[in-house]
Every structure is written in structure tokens, then in C-alpha cells.
Amino acid sequence: METEKGKGKLQVFESEEEISVSLAKYTADLSEKFVRESGAFTVVLSGGSLIDWLRKLVEPPYIDSVDWAKWHVFWVDERVVPKDHPDSNYKLAYDGFLSKIPIPPDHVYAINDALSAEGAADDYETCLKHLVKNNVMNLSVASGFPKFDLMLLGMGPDGHVASLFPGHPLVKENQRWVTFIKDSPKPPPERITFTFPVINSSANIALVVAGASNAGALHKALGNGQSSDLLPVQLVSPEGETTWFLDKEAASKL
């Protein structure tokens, strides 16, 4: 099933396997477009199941056809733990994805895990500012925040995206590019996260959500009901395009 709503392009798949097939083609097509147009492709990863759903991208034909040397990889959020810790989103991505592609190591922007949460957020923001200065990426003309080519986002059953949780003041942060949280309701408590102005400056956002536990939040996000207290996922509203990759369990209440 595929429909266009005001909230983006909505695709519902029979299985997680089909999500993975479609996500690989979508990502490879965007990579081809941005590399052709600008010579680089800036991609933002999440934690959670997303990395597993990228598995078809590291298989033929894409493993051979994607211009991996032009990729620059970032994280929308990261837990403040050592990079070899089981909770690390970097480790998750390295083990399941990055170790399988020929990407130059200096194009992989992991957090500095020797720093505090606050220090790591500052450091990551400084890193992004250097990349803007060196023309690896641009600022959005409309917002003045960095504009990534593609953000691959998951969503939690509470409607959180990145480490922006419902009711938390960080949801309203509108100055910083990268900020930190020390009281995440989902463990581990210390994380850094991109802010909504950065998320919403993206050229493309894929929201990849599977499983019945997410059906309620998706119903609220994509259904026709009105509500004044918006879930974080409802604040995802990029300058560019949103594409939803759902399985039928997640979409069961739509």
C-alpha cells in the first residue's frame, strides 16, 4: 500500500523483509542523486532496528553500485558510552553496516566518547560547523541549520524520535544544533541528540517503523485526530520529503 498524505509518502509493507528491500533501493537512489549533484552524500543514522533494516544495502547489487567513498555518516543521537559498549549506536552501526562497506574512516563521524554528555554535544556541533566551513555540507538557506541529504529515523512506542522524548524540554530546543540529555526516560540516561531545527532542515527523512507496539503512536501521528500535545514524531516536518516505511502491524490502526 502506498499513499500520499500531508505528512509525506506512506508505504506499508507485508513484512520487515520487504521494508529492508525497499529501504535499500530508496537509499541507493538518493545516494546516486546526491553524489551526481554535489559529489557527496550526507547520511544520518539512528539506533534501534534501523541498522538491521539496512542489511539489503550491503548485499548485491547495492554493495557494488553505491559510491561509498562519497558517503559521510552521522548519528541523529548517540548514547554517551564508550564506542565498544553494547549500548553504543556507533557499535551497532559498525557491526551491522559500516564494517561491511568501503567508506573512508574519516567520513564516519562518531561522538568523542572520552567527553561528558555536555562536552560530547559541543564537540559534535563543532565538528558539524567545520564540515559546513569546508563545504562538505551546507546550511539550509531557509533555517540556517545544517541540511543533511538523508536522515534515517526510527520511532519509539512513546512517539520519541532521536533522543527527543515526549514532554521533555529538549523537544523545544531551537538554538543548538546538537544538545545533550542526562535524564532520558529510556536507558541509558545520558545521550546527545540532534535538535528539531536540524532534523527539520533535512532534504529527506525516512521514518522506519515496524511492530504492533508502535501502532498507537503512529495512529496519533498519521491519523486524522486533533490533539494539542504533539508527540515528538509529529514534530518531524522537514523542508524536504518524508517517506514512511511501515510494516502492517505498525500500520494496523491507520
Ligand SMILES: O=C(O)[C@H](O)[C@@H](O)[C@H](O)[C@H](O)COP(=O)(O)O
Ligand atoms: O536510542 C534509543 O534508545 C533507540 O535508538 C531508540 O531511539 C530507537 O531508535 C527507537 O526506539 C526505535 O527502535 P526500533 O526501531 O528498534 O523500534
